[in-house]
Amino acid sequence: MRRATFGAAAAGLLAALFTAAPAQAATGSITGLDGKCLDVAGASSANGTPVQIYDCNGTNAQQWTVGSDGTIRALGKCLDVVDRSTADGAKVQLWDCTGGANQQWVVTAAHDIVNPAADKCLDVTDRNSANGTRVQIWTCTGGSNQKWNAPATGGGTTVPSGFVVSEAQFNQMFPNRNPFYTYQGLVQALSAYPGFANTGDDTTKKQEAAAFLANVSHETGGLVYVVEQNTANYPTYCDWSQPYGCPAGQAAYYGRGPIQLSWNFNYKAAGDAIGVDLLNNPWLVENDPAIAWKTGLWYWNTQSGPGTMTPHNAMVNHAGFGQTIRSINGSLECDGRNPAQVQSRVDAYQRFTSILGVSPGNNLYC
Template sequence: MSSPDRRSRTLLAALLSLVTAVGLLTLTTGPAAAAATGQITGLAGKCIGAAGGNTAGGTAIDLYSCVGDATQQWTLPGDGTIRTAGKCMDLSNAGTADGTKVQLWDCNGTVAQQWIFSSARDLVNPNANKCLDLTGGSSADFTVVQLWTCNGTGAQKWTVPTSSGSGFVVTEAQFNQMFPGRNGFYTYSGLVAAISAYPGFAGTGSDTVRKQEAAAFLANVGHETGGLVYIVEQNTANYPHYCDWGQPFGCPAGQSAYYGRGPIQLSWNYNYKAAGDALGIDLLNNPWLVQNDAAVSWKTGLWFWMTSTGAGSMTGHNAMVTSAGFGQTIRTINGSLECDGRNPGQVQSRVDAYLRFTQILGVAAGTNLYC
């Protein structure tokens, strides 16, 4: 990217202070820093990896579809480095100028290999005080990443893997117990990866509140998907109904492209637009990402949970962290069809799932379970 009028960010000291406060990826060493391994995704939900799958020192890092390439698996060991194939993400010649090549190199402990994941989802090299960036702001396959002045654009927004020590209160064993018959698409690793986009999810308040929120979210999405079985809406006759041509952006993916998908069954062109804008992913033009990429799919569910008041007066997240109760999450998600006696059987199904999940997590369910 080469715009000359990009604004620089805060001074390095302020940045380090901010990141230390949020604690997403700190430059700590020793056993207290838990390792995390997984994909790093950027624009269009694509992954970064070594160009051509090469692992030699000096290999450029680029963006391409998440294909399971071994070099698309990155480890964040907690010491500030980002590693794959036994090498580190490195700035060529320890450069600090805009356009500096980002490459694989033997890990050497230098400032050229230190990265901080900020609360704004930037990957920042603190020595240069600049961000990991997609050249030209492009999401095309094989777009090379580079160092560039931080500017807040989607080309600098990343989702990084989080570790089992990241604070998520549901273990993989508990997740499997909750959804024994789930579709393999709904992976635990995809959910954990998605949480990095919304670290406040199941990360706010006491241990009890965090477990209650996790149980509430999973109970609702389990209900929406038949126990995490269905990835897409089953009634195909509804598919053409979710295009609102009154929106200025229209329906570029087609009249029938915005049907329900994912754990929250995201539907309507305006919801795909809003979710994509929030996540830095073009879901308006490529809604199929929600049914093809587990991490993107989970992110759309968390986007709704954390940001939308839906048919209620508060987000699902706020309902749980303020002790308004599980019933308010039902009202937010489907209150106009289920609450106030409209469909008590559906409400009871959600409550039953929530009670079962809180029992699995060993936490009280709280009050105000119904709407």
């Protein structure tokens, strides 16, 4: 974070793991286009058996287990994308469970079933509801041939944490994230700012969550980077004019966390707000996922940066996503200064609101 904005270059992949309790698997039919069931052709459990849609008949060929491990199984085998393809039109089959990315699926609140590795939706070929029509993956369009009701969630997602983003949706948003950025850490951080993604109607709550996570995604390369990459910058973030100086060292206040907290005075202010001594121990932001998330939420909920309002107020008062960009990095990106960076943020926001099943609203640009 520069004096009024946050830097985006970062690195330092940390591997601290905090494991949340898994949800229970559920078994039943998966229904889709025109009420047809996801079906294993011929009820065969052989590797490579096509997966299709068919009239619902209650047989084992149509009984699917949606597991907490991201797999969808029938007849003891996994729903699998042929040849690990990520291309539009890649067919889906049954195969021995291998743990591969082509066997990982996320059921979203918008009734999509998504393969995060391909970033594509389970899709009925050519929108054809005839018995025996093959199922494939395709770029998500929101069409009826990509909508499913799955047994684990009744077609949506459950959110035991009370947060409007489920763990499955979080994983879909950040399929390549650094393990440091845990969903559990984010949920633990929410208590510091209870109004975040919890103000207004359900649409407003989801839009705010999507807006925060979209900006975070842009700042960290998809939640990949934990610390600032350019180490040459590290000594520059100490403002000795502050009465408390830089007790952790001249080069200790480099960018860290989901919105790259930097400068000694920002560490002091964020630490005071969340009740942690970050001025003397700034390394907590790169070692504790909950503290890292809290620093991002601190800025989001309390700082306006180069803008005229906090990002939180921009979303709950319906000023639009563009004002969150202005508050985070407007002096370098808005008003035509860097339209490509603005577009990157908007693209992430639109993708995340789609995952959450809400419209992005108006005034997306700054």
